[in-house]
Amino acid sequence: MRHKSRSVLPGFGVSLGITCTYLSLMVLLPLATVFTRSAELSWPEFWSTVTSPRVVASFRVTFGASLAAALVNSVFGFLVAWVLVRYRFAGRRVLDAMVDLPFALPTAVAGIALTTLYAANGWVGKYLQPLGIKVSYTWLGITVALIFIGLPFVVRTVQPVLDDLELEVEEAAASLGARRWQTFTRVVLPSVAPALLTGFALAFARAIGEYGSVVFIAGNMPMRTEIVPLLIITKLEQYDYAGATAVAVVMLVASFSLLLTINLLQRAARRRVEA
Amino acid sequence: MATIAITRPAGAAPPAIRRATGESPAVRRVLTGLALAFLGLTLVLPLVLVLHEALAKGFAAYLAAIREPDALSAARLTLLIAGVAVPVNLVFGVAAAWCIAKFEFRGKSLLITLIDLPFAVSPVISGMIFVLLFGAHGWFGAWLADHDVRIVFAVPGMVLATTFVTSPLIARELIPLMQEQGSDQEEAAIVLGARGWQTFWRVTLPNIKWGLLYGLILCNARAMGEFGAVSVVSGHIRGETNTLPLHVEILYNEYSFAASFAVASLLTLLALVTLALKTAVEWQQRRQALEGAETSVPTERIAA
Structure with missing residues (x-):
C-alpha cells in the first residue's frame, strides 16, 4: 500500500469533480427517483403491491430460473475453464475467445436465436419434442436463455485462478499419496472455491435483471412464465408507475445486496492471495 | 518440490x-x-x-431486408446513440480512472462501487428511471411539456438510457490497468517539467492505449446492442425511434423471421468483430507486458 499525503501529479480536482458530477447526475439522481417515487406509497400499499399473487409469481419465476441457470453455469463454467486452462486441443484459442460472445451479442439477437433453436420444430427442439420436453415458451426456456447470458461470468472468474494455481502443490499432494480425485477435491477445489462462488453470484445477479434474451423465449404467461422485468414494463405501459417502482425497489435492493456480497467475496479472495 | x-x-x-x-x-x-x-x-x-x-429466403431477400428504409433509419439511430454515449463515457472513464488510480483519498472504494452500480441495475429499471424523471408524470414532466421538449419516448431518452447502461465499461477497463502501472512514470515527467496534458498524452496514454481501445470497443458494442433500457424509453415508432435491436424485435413479432434474422446478423457481425478485436488487443497487451519487463502483466479482467 502506498501512503502518499500529497502527489506531484496534477488534475486531481478536475478528474474527481468530473467523476462525482457525472455519477451524481447520470447515475445517483436517476436511481434515487425509484426510491422517492415508491415512498409516495404508504407501507401497506407498498406491501400489498409486492405481495400480490402475480408479482410473487414473477419473483418466483425470475429468482428460480436465475438460481437454476447460475447452478448449471457453475458446473459447466468450471468444466469449460478447466478444459481451456489445462488441456491443449485444436481450436482452443477460438473457443476461448468465443466464451465472451454473450457479453458482445445483443440480447435481442440471443433471444430470437434461442427461441427458434428450442421451438418445437427448431434444430434442438425437434429432438426434445418426442421426449415430451418443451423448452421454448416455458420455464425451461427462461433458464436456457439465462444459462447463455451467465456463462462468461463463471468462466472468466474461475479461469485466471486456475491459471495461477501452482502445479507443485498438486504434485506434493500426489507424492504424499493422494489420488487424483482426492487432490482435486482437497487441493484444487478449495483454492478455486471463492472464485467459483463469485462467478456464481455474478451470473445470478446478471440473470435476475435480464430482459432481452428472455422475453422472446419465455412465453410471458402471467403467473407462470412472466419474469419481473417484463412485469415492470407491463405496469409502466398501464401507467401504474407506483406499482412499477414498488417492484423495482425490491429488485434494486436484491441487486445491490448481491453487488455488496460480490465485493466482499472478492475482497476476501484478494486477501487470501496476498496472505 | x-x-x-x-x-x-x-x-x-x-x-x-x-x-x-x-x-x-x-x-x-x-x-x-x-x-x-x-x-x-x-x-x-x-x-x-x-x-x-x-439467408433462409436467399441472398436477394437478405439484401432487401437490410436495405429497407426502416432498417436503414434504425441503423442510423443506432450509430447516433453510440456516437453520443461512447465519447461521453470515454471522458468519464478516463477522469474516473485518473483520480482513482493516481491519487489516494477517502471514500475511494465507495466511489468504485458507485461506478459499478449500473451493472447491478436491470436494463428495464435503467430505462424506467428516465421515464420517472422525464415522463409525463415524472419530476420534470410538467416543465418539459410546457416547453414542448420531448425526452422520453424520443431520441434523447434513448441516448440517456444507453449512456447510463454503458457508463461503467471504459472506467472498469482502465482503473485496474492504471492502478497496476502506478504513477512513477508520470511523476518523473512532471518533475522533469512536463505539463499535465503533456504527461497524459506522452506518458499515460501510450501505456493504457490497448486497454482503452478494448474499453471503447466493448462500450460501443453494448451501446449499439442495448435492448431492454432502450425499449422502455423508445416510442417504438418505425423509422423514428427504432434502433437495430428494436427493429429485430418488431420484425420477429410480425413473423418476418428471415428479415428479422437478416438485421440480427448485422448485430451478430458487430459482436464477432468485437470479439476478434478483443482477442487482438489482449495479445498486444501481453506483448507490451513482456517487452517492458518491469511493468507487470495486466491481470485478466472481467468484462461484465
Missing part, C-alpha cells in the same frame, strides 16, 4: 507424477468432449442459426 521427484526411483517417478497432476487420457477426452458439446450447444449453434435463418 522438484526434489521429491528426484528422490524417487528414476524409472517410476515421471509416470506417477504425470498421473498425479493430470488426468488419464480417457478422462481428458471425456471432459474435453463434454466442454466442447456444451459450448457448441450454447454458443456456436445460436450463431450458426442466425446466419442460416438470415
